[in-house]
Amino acid sequence: xxxxxxxxxxxxxxxxxxxxxxPIVIAGLPGMGLTGKQAVDHLIEEFRAKKVGSIxxxxxxxxxxxxxxxxxxxxxxxxxxxxxxxVNGQDYIFFTGITQPPSPEWQxxxxxxxxxxxxxYSPSIIYTLAATPIYNYKWDVSVYGVATKMEIxxxxxxxxxxxxxxxxxxxxxxxxxxxxxxxxxxxxVVLMGETYLTTGRDYIAPLALVRTMARILDVEVDTSxxxxxxxxxxEEISKTLTRKKGKEDEDSLGYIS
Numbered sequence: 030x031x032x033x034x035x036x037x038x039x040x041x042x043x044x045x046x047x048x049x050x051x052p053i054v055i056a057g058l059p060g061m062g063l064t065g066k067q068a069v070d071h072l073i074e075e076f077r078a079k080k081v082g083s084i085x086x087x088x089x090x091x092x093x094x095x096x097x098x099x100x101x102x103x104x105x106x107x108x109x110x111x112x113x114x115x116v117n118g119q120d121y122i123f124f125t126g127i128t129q130p131p132s133p134e135w136q137x138x139x140x141x142x143x144x145x146x147x148x149x150y151s152p153s154i155i156y157t158l159a160a161t162p163i164y165n166y167k168w169d170v171s172v173y174g175v176a177t178k179m180e181i182x183x184x185x186x187x188x189x190x191x192x193x194x195x196x197x198x199x200x201x202x203x204x205x206x207x208x209x210x211x212x213x214x215x216x217x218v219v220l221m222g223e224t225y226l227t228t229g230r231d232y233i234a235p236l237a238l239v240r241t242m243a244r245i246l247d248v249e250v251d252t253s254x255x256x257x258x259x260x261x262x263x264e265e266i267s268k269t270l271t272r273k274k275g276k277e278d279e280d281s282l283g284y285i286s
Contacts (some may be wrong), residue, residue: 038139042082042111042146044122049113049150052120055242056143057158058109058129058202062224062231064160065203067255068238069125073112075250078123082111089130089139109139116248122147129201140205144213154181154216156245158238159203160231161193161221166270168263170223170233172241175199177211181218188244190220225266232262 055072057065072078085106095102109126124143130136147155161173174190175197176182182192198204199219207217220241222234236255243250 037086038142039083039085039106040142040146041084044081044111044113044150046150049120049122051151051153052113052122053246054122054124054147054152054155055158056124056155056203056206058126060129060201060203061160061162062226062229062234064222064224064231064234064238065158066125067230067232067235068158068222068242069123071235071239071252071255072242072250073114073123073125076114076116076121076123078112078114078121080110081113081122083107084109084126084139084143086139089135090128091131109143119246122150122152124206136202136205140202141209144206144209144215148213148215152215154218155206155210156218156220156242157203157206158242159199159201159219159221160224160234162227163223163225166225166266167223168233170237172237173221173223175207175219177207177217181216185218185245188241190241193221232258 055069057067057069059066086108087104087106089108090105094104105127108128109124112123112125114121114123124147130139144155163170172190173193174182174185175193176185186192199207199221204219207219210217220238222231222237222241224231224234232255236252236259239250239252239255243252
């Protein structure tokens with residue numbers, strides 16, 4: 030396919046349209062805490078989904094090269110991938126990637142093209158998995174949601190999802206996929222796990238998202254691997270925060286004469 034900006038995307042999905050019926054699309058690209066990306070990767074693994082397509086666009090990756098012991102590594106071209114699975118008679122298409130496009134123009138362009146391609150499979154709904162920041166660390170994080178229809182938003186409450194209130198914005202491809210989906214008449218939901226880490230890798234928020242998706246989809250998902258990572262992360266960050274608080278308390282004492 031050729032994008033609006035005159036640069037080529039090598040875009041391919043190898044799924045027989047006749048054999049796929051109203052798939053559920055689940056997407057997650059890197060963002061805060063790598064939350065959505067990790068959650069989608071876990072679902073892909075647990076659903077034993079097969080890779081069925083990719084988007085090659087080296088010009089959308091970070092403008093860097095990588096080296097190892099003085100040798101330049103090959104530039105990565107395949108940035109985004111599609112996976113397919115059928116679980117309990119339901120078709121699923123997953124979309125993920127190793128980065129987000131660096132410019133707003135290409136975030137829009139990529140999102141539009143992905144939704145246009147997926148619309149040919151008549152998806153019943155698109156879920157994107159993302160994160161929302163919190164500024165005080167906690168273990169029991171919540172999952173917030175927005176939807177393209179009020180009845181969908183109301184249904185989400187049954188699964189423990191808290192509707193976002195007031196006005197807000199969701200940036201990046203994880204939001205734009207739902208925006209373009211709505212424009213094309215496809216229902217959509219963004220689920221956002223609370224994350225304390227706006228940079229770095231969180232392990233608690235992805236676990237919360239996977240558990241929520243399992244309830245929504247009514248499927249059993251083994252989360253033991255994520256749980257181990259989340260517990261180790263919780264123990265480590267708790268120690269770090271305790272040390273930090275102790276140092277702050279010491280600094281606040283000052284000198285007494």
